Amino acid sequence: MEQFYTIQGEGYNTGRAAYFVRLGGCDVGCVWCDVKESWDADKHPRVAIPDIVASATAHAGRNVVITGGEPLMYNLGPLTQALHAAGCQNWIETSGAYPLSGEWDWICVSPKKFKAPLPETLRQAHELKIIVFNKSDFAWAEEHAAQVGPGCRLYLQPEWSKSLQMMPLIVEYVKDNPRWQVSLQTHKYLDIP
Ligand SMILES: C[S@@+](CC[C@H](N)C(=O)[O-])C[C@H]1O[C@@H](n2cnc3c(N)ncnc32)[C@H](O)[C@@H]1O
Ligand SMILES: Nc1nc2[nH]cc(C(=O)O)c2c(=O)[nH]1
Numbered sequence: 001m002e003q004f005y006t007i008q009g010e011g012y013n014t015g016r017a018a019y020f021v022r023l024g025g026c027d028v029g030c031v032w033c034d035v036k037e038s039w040d041a042d043k044h045p046r047v048a049i050p051d052i053v054a055s056a057t058a059h060a061g062r063n064v065v066i067t068g069g070e071p072l073m074y075n076l077g078p079l080t081q082a083l084h085a086a087g088c089q090n091w092i093e094t095s096g097a098y099p100l101s102g103e104w105d106w107i108c109v110s111p112k113k114f115k116a117p118l119p120e121t122l123r124q125a126h127e128l129k130i131i132v133f134n135k136s137d138f139a140w141a142e143e144h145a146a147q148v149g150p151g152c153r154l155y156l157q158p159e160w161s162k163s164l165q166m167m168p169l170i171v172e173y174v175k176d177n178p179r180w181q182v183s184l185q186t187h188k189y190l191d192i193p
C-alpha cells in the first residue's frame with residue numbers, strides 16, 4: 001500500500017529509524033483501526049520484492065517494519081529472505097490472526113477481539129502490544145500475557161481516540177503491575193508518518 005522511512009513510533013523499538021512497508025489487505029475489522037484504507041488490497045498497487053528491497057536500502061537505516069493491513073495474510077518468506085540477504089533487520093507488526101511466515105528479528109503481536117490470535121504466534125512474540133479501548137481491556141490483556149513466552153515484553157497502548165480517558169487508567173495499571181509498560185503512538189505527537 002505504501003512505503004516510508006520514519007521513526008518507529010510504538011512499542012519496544014520506539015525512537016529507532018525504520019523503513020515501513022505497509023501491505024494492503026486486512027479482514028480483522030477493528031472498529032478503531034487507524035488505517036482502514038489498507039483493508040482492500042485491490043485498491044493498492046503491487047510492488048515487486050526487488051523494488052521494495054532497493055527502496056528500503058536506499059536509506060541509512062537497516063531496520064524494516066512489515067505492517068499493514070494484516071501482513072500475515074501473505075507468505076512473507078520471499079520478502080523477508082530478500083531483506084535479510086540485503087542486510088536488513090526484519091520487524092513485524094501483526095494481529096497474530098494468521099500463521100507466522102517469514103524470517104523475523106522482532107515480532108510484535110497486537111491481538112484483536114475481532115479475530116483471535118493464533119496461540120503459536122503468541123508464543124513466538126517478542127512483544128505483546130494490547131490496545132486499550134475501555135477498562136475491560138486490562139483483564140483481556142492479562143489473558144493474552146498468559147499465552148506469550150517468558151521473555152516477551154508487555155505493552156499497553158491507548159486507542160488513539162480514547163487516549164485522554166484511558167491514559168490515567170493505564171498509568172495506574174502499570175504502577176500496580178510493573179511487568180507492563182506504556183506504549184504511545186509517538187509518531188502522531190511528532191506529526192510524522
Ligand atoms: C494498523 S496495525 C497493522 C498491523 C496489524 N494489522 C495489527 O493490527 O497489528 C499497526 C498497529 O497499530 C495499532 N493500532 C491501530 N489502530 C490504532 C488506534 N486507533 N489506536 C492505537 N493503536 C492502533 C495496532 O494495534 C497495531 O499494533
Ligand atoms: N511511525 C510509525 N510507527 C509505527 N509503528 C507501527 C505502525 C503501524 O502502523 O504498523 C506505525 C506507523 O504507522 N508509523
Ligand code: SF4
Binds near residue numbers: 030035068069112
Ligand atoms: S488488524 Fe490491524 S490493520 Fe487490521 S483492522 Fe485491526 S488494526 Fe487495522
Ligand SMILES: [Mg+2]
Binds near residue numbers: 034035
Ligand atoms: Mg500506524
